[in-house]
Amino acid sequence: MFCHIKYSRIFESIMTSKLPPALIRSLIENYHIEDEEFIATHTNGEQLTSIRLNPFKHSQAFANSEQMPWCTNGRYLAERPSFTADPLFHAGCYYVQEASSMFLEHVMKNTIDLSENLKVLDLCAAPGGKSTLISSLLTKDSLLLANEIIKTRVPVLCDNLNKWGPENTFVSNNDPKDFKRLEGYFDAIVVDAPCSGSGMFRKDPAAINEWSESAVQLCSQRQQRILADVIDALKQNGTLIYSTCSYSKQENEEISDWLFETFELESIRIPIESEWGIVETQSDDHQCYGYRFYPHKVRGEGFFIAAFRKKSISAFPQIRRARENTVNTKSEEIIKRWLIDSQEIRLINLQEEFFAIPARLEADLSYLQSRLYLKKSGVRIGKVMGKDLVPNHELAVSLLNNPAVHRINLTHDQSISYLKREELRLESDHRGWALMCFEEHPLGWAKILDNRLNNYFPKEIRITNPNVV
Numbered sequence: 001m002f003c004h005i006k007y008s009r010i011f012e013s014i015m016t017s018k019l020p021p022a023l024i025r026s027l028i029e030n031y032h033i034e035d036e037e038f039i040a041t042h043t044n045g046e047q048l049t050s051i052r053l054n055p056f057k058h059s060q061a062f063a064n065s066e067q068m069p070w071c072t073n074g075r076y077l078a079e080r081p082s083f084t085a086d087p088l089f090h091a092g093c094y095y096v097q098e099a100s101s102m103f104l105e106h107v108m109k110n111t112i113d114l115s116e117n118l119k120v121l122d123l124c125a126a127p128g129g130k131s132t133l134i135s136s137l138l139t140k141d142s143l144l145l146a147n148e149i150i151k152t153r154v155p156v157l158c159d160n161l162n163k164w165g166p167e168n169t170f171v172s173n174n175d176p177k178d179f180k181r182l183e184g185y186f187d188a189i190v191v192d193a194p195c196s197g198s199g200m201f202r203k204d205p206a207a208i209n210e211w212s213e214s215a216v217q218l219c220s221q222r223q224q225r226i227l228a229d230v231i232d233a234l235k236q237n238g239t240l241i242y243s244t245c246s247y248s249k250q251e252n253e254e255i256s257d258w259l260f261e262t263f264e265l266e267s268i269r270i271p272i273e274s275e276w277g278i279v280e281t282q283s284d285d286h287q288c289y290g291y292r293f294y295p296h297k298v299r300g301e302g303f304f305i306a307a308f309r310k311k312s313i314s315a316f317p318q319i320r321r322a323r324e325n326t327v328n329t330k331s332e333e334i335i336k337r338w339l340i341d342s343q344e345i346r347l348i349n350l351q352e353e354f355f356a357i358p359a360r361l362e363a364d365l366s367y368l369q370s371r372l373y374l375k376k377s378g379v380r381i382g383k384v385m386g387k388d389l390v391p392n393h394e395l396a397v398s399l400l401n402n403p404a405v406h407r408i409n410l411t412h413d414q415s416i417s418y419l420k421r422e423e424l425r426l427e428s429d430h431r432g433w434a435l436m437c438f439e440e441h442p443l444g445w446a447k448i449l450d451n452r453l454n455n456y457f458p459k460e461i462r463i464t465n466p467n468v469v
């Protein structure tokens, strides 16, 4: 009798929440979730806002906000401001990211020696949330390759990584199977797989209508294909981190069992604090550890993550010394005036444009170039025209600008006008290129002429919403 009343009440609340009954049933059966609380978090209208500060760009943004327990620079905000109207957002001083997914930092710290110079692949990277987080954790001579298969999603990934700043970041636009050409190359691979998306139902209720059991099956098969394609690119003893924003066992623990059975991988247990509310699970067949995030238990959205160590032997890649650097001394002299003075940066000339990468990664760049379709290689500095450089936007928002380059601090309103690519009128005796800044943080370039200022903020990423002021 009690059961009957309870289940009819649950059924009623499922119907109000519009959550798929099949999903709720499987969560009750497999994971004994507190269904009423779980459903309530999807109907009570509560939304969480969180951001992650950029450790390379210290700013006053959200200085007094609440720290997240599993991510050093993760912060909860009391309310959601208009990020588009904040120049510091455009300067890359922080990234707006869902809280649970920042647990990746805790997993990486517990599975990888981050003091080493590493090569890390973020296979499913756009729009770049995990990539910017990984970038914050690596040494400056490490290499981060952020890959995205869908071409139209590559620009936003590049833009977010440009704004983040470091020059040790590369972006490729490849299918996972192309990584078979990089056998044994990476120390760590993160696969934040495309999934059925149930963990995002609270944030994005429209996704509920797209959910189905057959979509879960399709996602599970695709996840296996992606993992099978990329596993050879991981070194022996390298770390594989797998995550989804799905609650479905077929996309989470069952994938862990499949990984364990198919490849020589060892599951890694991650220490967690009980007050975080994260649920540790073990897969049915091989007891692989996994970490589940439910919105009624943690301050974050639905998420799953698991980590593995690769035990099988991989061929060691032959990385030849890079070809002689072809930047001529005249161009080098011109460019060096724009950059911080550093022996650790190498200038590369690719198709008339100059790029800066960490000197220690020169051979790696040639290796990646010959195997993948690279869309970003370190920091694009610009083109040398005659006696001067035409600086690229990537340089403006990087960490490489020479402090001697002329800077102009804009007010908030001027910054918004600049970011909209509007015409700016500024009093300045300076003539030529200048970095337009907000609270000392570069936003982009402008060229000051006798009678006007040319706004060089890239039109593809300008603020287009007329209501943003």
Ligand SMILES: C[S@@+](CC[C@H](N)C(=O)[O-])C[C@H]1O[C@@H](n2cnc3c(N)ncnc32)[C@H](O)[C@@H]1O
Pocket (backbone or CB within 6 Å): 123, 124, 125, 126, 127, 128, 129, 130, 131, 148, 149, 150, 153, 176, 192, 193, 194, 195, 222, 226
């Ligand atoms: C969950 S999203 C990644 C989110 C990203 N890691 C972040 O933190 O911002 C999954 C990504 O996988 C990509 N994807 C879709 N199908 C794929 C496939 N067959 N192989 C690899 N990646 C795929 C999607 O385009 C999407 O960018």
